[in-house]
Amino acid sequence: MSLETILNILENNWPMFLRGAGITLMIAIISTIIGVLIGFFIGIMHTIPVRKRSVKSIALKIFNFILSCYVEVFRGTPMIVQAMVIYFGLFSYGIKLDTFVAALVVVGLNTGAYMAEIVRGGIVSIDKGQYEAAQAIGMNHLQTMIHVVLPQVARNILPATGNQLVMNIKDTAVLNVISVTELYFQSKSIASINYKFAETFLITCLIYLAMTFTATRILRWIERRMDGPDAYKKVDQHSGGEVLQ
DSSP: OOHHHHHHHHHHHHHHHHHHHHHHHHHHHHHHHHHHHHHHHHHHHHTOOOOSOSHHHHHHHHHHHHHHHHHHHHHSSOHHHHHHHHHHHHHHTTOOOOHHHHHHHHHHHHHHHHHHHHHHHHHHTSOHHHHHHHHHTTOOHHHHIIIIIHHHHHHHTHHHHHHHHHHHHHHGGGGGGGTOOSHHHHHHHHHHHHOOHHHHHHHHHHHHHHHHHHHHHHHHHHHHHHHOOSSOOEEEGGGTSEEEO
């Protein structure tokens, strides 16, 4: 292994590396957004209060049971197996998904299962007094969630969401089993041509590292922006309007 060989591989194959990295990022970002939306939906459904036995309450319990089964199945099985079952399973019934669409479905559903538990924990962490205050001013459950609870949950779960995005960037590598042309698939194709496996996948490692490092730094910047300044200024009315820090 030499630096000259690595640079030569990069020079001759950079369009394939770039194309693979772009597809990897698109799948990871879009799937994370899908997963977050699924997580919030399940989180809201699991917190809808059921006060009396009725057809509506029974239907809600059955629906929540189905959602819980979905979460357990996708959290308890490997993504590579899920990809095979969804893609080839649908194909056996005459439904042929585009590989990119199949990737979004697989990673999005997998992410949604994990985000459901993260969102549930974020909702549970909100003080119950805020629910009572919202009800006292006439808000129903959905209004309380949208205007009071979920904005706080979104901030609280941002670090976990960032971790999930980083995991998705790396885990897209398993999608090569259904021929998704992401970064790992492109790297494998390059290595099979030049037979320089160590050098090729070293470049792949560095590209993955660059993507995850950049994503982490961007998310930390967003966290700081949401937190606001470390110190807020206030006016001391007893000192003639002097500004204190």
